[in-house]
Amino acid sequence: MTNEQTAIKTTYFSIIGNTSLALIKGFAGVFGNSYALIADAIESTTDIFSSLLVLFGLKYAKRPADDNHPYGHGKIEPLITFLVVAFLVLSASIIAHESIQNIKTPHKVPEPWTLIVLGCIILWKEISYRIVIKKSKETHSSSLKADAWHHRSDAITSVMAFIGISIALIFGKGFETADDWAALFAAVFILYNSYLIFRPALGEIMDEHLYDDLLEEIRLQAVKVQGVLGTEKCFIRKAGMKYHVDLHAIVDGAISVKEGHDIAHNLKDFLRSEIPNLGHVLVHIEPNE
Structure with missing residues (x-):
């Protein structure tokens, strides 16, 4: 199997996983009174679209060289990575805005069972990260690396949600917004990861020596x-x-x-x-x- 085929197959894995998790997180967040989980669902939804972009980029990059593109079409990969970063920044902005709104609005403490859902999500997203980052190194794909970091950032936001919900459940009244603060912190972490993904892609498009x-x-x-x-x-x-x-x-x-x-x-x-x-x-x- 070629590097291109491996990368495309790995992206299908990401799309299926993100779609399933977005639905699980959304339902669990709504019925479990947890905005941190809803914020997670929003990020997973943007992950679906970013993975679709990565898939498009990988398939386009496979095109052979032609008269107008004598070096092939591979430069689309860092361009797709920029779009993936834009999706990350957008999701972080939405999460931050909604978190602040929810902090200002009184609401119920999240349901205890949401912790079980989050525990399973954290485990799955970390496994997904390790699978995709390994494939990105094997194939030398910058856009696949960006997709892998989507999984890692998703795992971290889920960890923040787990901590926030745990605080709200343990301390009870007065700490109902703990999971909202967790979602806000997660948004900052997503923005930081966005920079880590953006920087090497910029170096690639500028032909920076990194090798x-x-x-x-x-x-x-x-x-x-x-x-x-x-x-x-x-x-x-x-x-x-x-x-x-x-x-x-x-x-x-x-x-x-x-x-x-x-x-x-x-x-x-x-x-x-x-x-x-x-x-x-x-x-x-x-x-x-």
């Missing part, structure tokens, strides 16, 4: 090719799940242009075979002194 480990691997593999004496400049930029490389290879200055050309092709083919996530590899031949 020292890959650069070192390219240099180590390059000198294994016959005729390559060493490497000089090496630039890497990411587009989708592929890394495009500009590499300056040092060769014997006395060889012919044809021999240098053959070494460049051999080096390109070798690097792409040894490092499967490489896309375009442009080799510039430098003569040794």
Whole structure:
């Protein structure tokens, strides 16, 4: 299974999970008198739409290179990540606004059974996070990583809701708004996570160098090719799940242009075979002194 297929399959997992949890949280929040759970349901609903965006981005990024997009369509991934972050910020804003409104309005203490629902949700969302983040690392997908952090932020907001409801139940009258304060705190945490997701995606779209480990691997593999004496400049930029490389290879200055050309092709083919996530590899031949 290719990286693209793995990422798409993982996104379907997120969509199904978020849809189920949004319904469970919504019903539990309404019938259990817990705005923290309703806030959780709102976030899970936005998660559904963000996961659909990720799915669209992954499928679009799979399109092969064409005349107008010689490097492929992978740059849509960080753009989709920006939209996912926008959904996170929107959900955090809605949760914060509604939390403040509910803090001002007297209401009943949440039902004790909502804690059982939250406990199950926390466990499931943390498992989901670990599954999706593992797949994002395997596929080098920035949008899938953003989707994984949706699961983690959802787990954290559920933990906050659990704490808030527990306080309201233990201390009783006067602490009815504890779960609303928990939802407000969760909104701040979601905004913080939004920045953590946004920053690397911005680096990707700006071709920021963030790939020292890959650069070192390219240099180590390059000198294994016959005729390559060493490497000089090496630039890497990411587009989708592929890394495009500009590499300056040092060769014997006395060889012919044809021999240098053959070494460049051999080096390109070798690097792409040894490092499967490489896309375009442009080799510039430098003569040794």
